[in-house]
Amino acid sequence: MKGTEIATLGEFGLIDRLTGDIQLTQPTSLKGVGDDAAVLDHAGKQILVTTDLLLEGIHFDLVYVPLKHLGYKAAVVNFSDVYAMNGNPQQITVSLGISKRFTVEDLEDFYSGLKLACEIYGVDIVGGDTTSSLTGFTISITCIGSADKDKVVYRNGAKDTDLLYVSGDLGASYMGLQLLEREKSVFEGSSEVQPDFTGKEYLLERQLKPEARKDIVAQLAENGIVPTAMIDISDGLSSDLLHICKQSNVGCQLFEERLPIDYQTAMMAETFNMNVTTVALNGGEDYELLFTVPLTLHEKMSTVSGIHLIGHITKPEQGCYLVTRDGQEMQLRAQGWNHLE
């Protein structure tokens, strides 16, 4: 191979290399590459645009992912990016590359999941592109949302002493994936074996049918709270928190004892002999909101349900650390999904 291998840069290094020199020239372009969504200004209203490309074999395995669930999830992960900007998703476009083994009914299943997600979140499907694929199923969804002016929340606004919150709980989606992978290998070994998912329904639901936190964005608005920085957790708490810290030029302290972890997640981690904190930090695909608010809002935050205070922002020279249960400080590293390594 002549030239530089992509793996030497990693996903974010590659994006920097390719897009680092891009200048925005249109007066309507407020924010380009580098956040959960782009921000456009049209007649004073801010338009949010985000896009995701999902490829069979990389992002999903049709052996254990039903097409209806895949459609639901493909839509929801895009909505999540718009909520992470403190906006509301309104439209999506859906482009599909369809392999020959698919039937019309397969695509109807996929679309039924898409449509269900759109119905629940109040989003319209407004366009797309459909083509055949020589290889696997390819899904590209772009979501357009809107936000009131000055309400858009970026990744770069966190300040020293801000409080750090996360919604829901962490690591369940990753444990659901491990469970599905295990059952797949058991199944491939012997067709007699039936997968046993009893008592693990929550893990499967988090992996196969995640939800975006529209409710949190709504509660923040009702209480007049605008976070200083926000991101949704797709790559993993650790990786996504480091995005906020890097872009805001701050450090952070995260407390292990405060990480919200569901009982099923903890049980499953034990079964798999995994450290549950590592799962919570690096699992990814939680689609929870991670955000910072000024310390002065501490009391007001108690009126918002479904969130957890997990740490606080520090000065940049203090670095980014996890404070363990026994009081040790461990440097946070991005060990989330990296589809390019």
Place this chain on the structure above:
Amino acid sequence: MKGTEIATLGEFGLIDRLTGDIQLTQPTSLKGVGDDAAVLDHAGKQILVTTDLLLEGIHFDLVYVPLKHLGYKAAVVNFSDVYAMNGNPQQITVSLGISKRFTVEDLEDFYSGLKLACEIYGVDIVGGDTTSSLTGFTISITCIGSADKDKVVYRNGAKDTDLLYVSGDLGASYMGLQLLEREKSVFEGSSEVQPDFTGKEYLLERQLKPEARKDIVAQLAENGIVPTAMIDISDGLSSDLLHICKQSNVGCQLFEERLPIDYQTAMMAETFNMNVTTVALNGGEDYELLFTVPLTLHEKMSTVSGIHLIGHITKPEQGCYLVTRDGQEMQLRAQGWNHLE
């Protein structure tokens, strides 16, 4: 295979089946599936959104398409969809699925083409998604444009007696593709042979580095002309004209002798023993604008350069016909690209 084969429906039949029941629920959604772009209303300004999915082996062959040209073309075909709505493209998002054999320099070549197109057309790259692909190179681009209220032109506004215009000339891109395919097979037979493209540069340029007709949209605006219907020619004149006729519920007469065909296209068709009218009707990838204006604007249209009057709109019961040089009427059929058959 259980279920319905997709080929039995074709691309447009499949899209109807999957999206036919979609209702728009958001007040900002003005137009959904079924035109060159979706139309959204934000604070009185109309936002256009269009998206294209390009897959290696289906839409492009990296044996003879340089990555820089591919980047340029991938951007331009999206701009063309926005111009076809009488709007101006302003932003794009770019999602890439990258196969392992690609180097960083390959992607820089691709991006250099993208950036060149964006610079020339005044468009910003504002986001995207980058992932690895187990198979070929995958490109998904979404373009956002804007238009003044009441200036957006749909496919469904053509009226009986309207005049039918097309910009530029037709069939050259298709002949360029044939030429590249021939040279590829010659090349694969013997590495001694050098492709000879002398005197065929225009055909190659039309295939490898097409332009979108920003200039036509600008001229129409300068002259205060708003077409009644417009589409860009991607599938082929015949197929795209039938979209206008179907959606406008009208018929048409197209005159063979008026079809604009470049000298190189005609020469090449003769070399390949192809009927040049068939090439002009069905070749596709011309990215010219096809549009209708009221008969009363006939004189005013003479101030617009680079366009050709090729026919007129009729009542729906008169059907859609090509009038040949010898005065015969042949029914128009959609024989353009159909990536799902």
